[in-house]
Amino acid sequence: MPQSLISVSISHHRAPVEVRERIYLKEPEARALLDRMRPEIAREALILSTCNRTELFALPAIAHDGSEQVTSEHLIEFLLVAKGIPHSETGQFKDYFERMSYCDSILHLFRVASGTDSQIIGDQQILSQVKDAFRIATESGASGSILTKLAHAAFRSAKRVISETSLMTGAATISFAAVELTRKIYDDLRSRHVLIIGAGESAELVAKHFIERGVTKLTIANRTLGRGSELLDRVAQASNLRAQAGSLCHAIDLEALQDALPLADIVVSATSAPGYVLTRDVVQAAIKKRNTSSPLVLIDIAVPRDIDPEIRRLPNVFLKDIDDLRAMVDQNLERRKLEIPKAETIIREELDNFLQTLSKLEVGPTIKELREKFEAIRREEMDRHRSKLDEKSFAMMDDMTRRMMNRLLHQPMVSLKESRGAGFQTASDDMMTRIEIVRKLFALDGAAGEE
């Protein structure tokens, strides 16, 4: 039964990074865990593990007496043991977990996939991470009919949120904001020369974003030429940049910066130098040497700053530092927050649809079982009286009891198929309750329901 779906989650909402990183599951670990969970712990399971969350969705295994003995606590215990958390710490770790059942679990997965539950609201990566989690569960054989339906419903919900709201528009990170801002000046980055100063993590991130946006002319300037070349090789290899027509990429020593500067349209500086790497005089001289009057974009994402802020005053120069980009990111995040109610409406609509679909799937087997049970009783009684009746009377009785059975079953069946409630959850909950009552009243064993 899908109502038995449970989930546990440890995420950025409650747990600090030092806790999250100890629970984080790499893909092989997640696969191994899924294998170990079945069949004793769960019939179906899905594990989502990212830097911000580790979550386990499970349809608990059914014991011999028909009960589902695995609870959220068991799942947490299982996860902590699997990650080798010492017994002395488990109590503390357990406090960080959220425990959810049925509707809350489904709603949670929908929210996660849509990016409304992310640390950075509208995070674009999370949907692909949920898709990966589902792929791993499918490949491990841990995703059955219920979780497959649930995952697809979550994807559908996320797609609607993406297309019908602005939840994922605008840059939400500094490095992405740098690229987006540049694209507001030069829309076609293929023909633009990008110069990146520095070879650290931020420089790499920006370089990757620029290449993703079509940049083919890239120069990396670094104090240590070797590190610059390594970074260039890494980003160029990952994107097959050197194989692209018209591509031009090379690493230079910081000493050669003054020669490279006049050729650049976009300069990003991300070094850890204590003073200015680009002074007003250097930039002014470079502007004079340029053979175009198109704008020069300077992005300074270093702290302390690499580019003299006085350069901002130069005409036709756009200089943006980390605070400018932060302002852009903050504004985008504020705008994304305003989109949450719209996203929530979509998620709830999709949840309602999903629950109704699930409950309808439950009705069919219940009706079938009910009819089979009644028919078996009728047949048994008819067989008991067969010897006491002649052929004609038996046929008449057979017909009469069948009609009687049909008439008696008609109203319960109609009632089962109807959904009386309206809006979120009500209709499906109502239907589920009626199914449960019928199954208990007539002691239906669930054999058809498990098909």
Place this chain on the structure above:
Amino acid sequence: MPVIEIILRTLLPALYAGLVFYFGRTFFRPLDVARRLKYALPAAYAVIAVHALYIGAYTATEHHELLATIYELMSLIAFTLFAVYVFAELRLSKETSGTGFFVAAVAFLLQLASSLTVGSERVTEIKPLLKDPIFNLHVTTSVFGYAAFILAAIYGGLYLLLYRALRRNEYGALFEQIPSLSRLERFGTRATAVGFVFLTLAIALGGVLLTHFPPASNPIGSITGAMPASWSMLSSYSMLLDPKILMTLLVWLVFGITLLVRQFWHVEGRRLVLFWMSGFALTVISMTIVNMIGTNFHSFL
């Protein structure tokens, strides 16, 4: 037919206002571009169709095309401006949909001015010049030229606004909805080039009209008619001193220089935009102040 013409003349500004409202709503309260275009394109086509119908009805009613007075020309320019924008840009490039608000607003203002004033200056006597094919071609090319310059000015204006917003870290509707600076520059340059070609043709055709038309059938004749025939060529050259022609030549020169400096001196970005915006400023002066003080020249009443 006059009734239809009056209805359409009244209806048109309202239709353009509706478009401005729709584009404005989607500009300040961002909609998904695909959803915006889903309704904007059919609406734009409908307005263009109604405007074309109005031009037809007006021509049938007044027995001449909408090019005899500045007020008639305004409607023709509004039509050309909007049609060029819709067919050449909005239909082909989704990114331009954010500029629809501004183009529709300019078209609305031109049409409103035309609808309110066109009745005040009616052509009572249809002069032969108004029926002349070269004259019609001259005015048509001028209309296309000026419409293209207005479009370039809209892109130029948006360029300067976005430039300022970027410098000031203002990431509002302008930042979100308007195409990038380089795209605006590209569109503006293209419009400038198209406008320059049409204005060159218009000036050349105007020259033909000046030298080949007998003074009696030419409003210019009101000035040259009193002169001896042998002076007619001289008088034609003397017309170059007419403020209207001078301004038109100046506009043509500025836009020509804009294209030249871009092509040969790699002037780009804000400096280029300022070039063509100054050309547009001259265009406005030419169409307003100079038209008012330009005596009988370019008046066909």
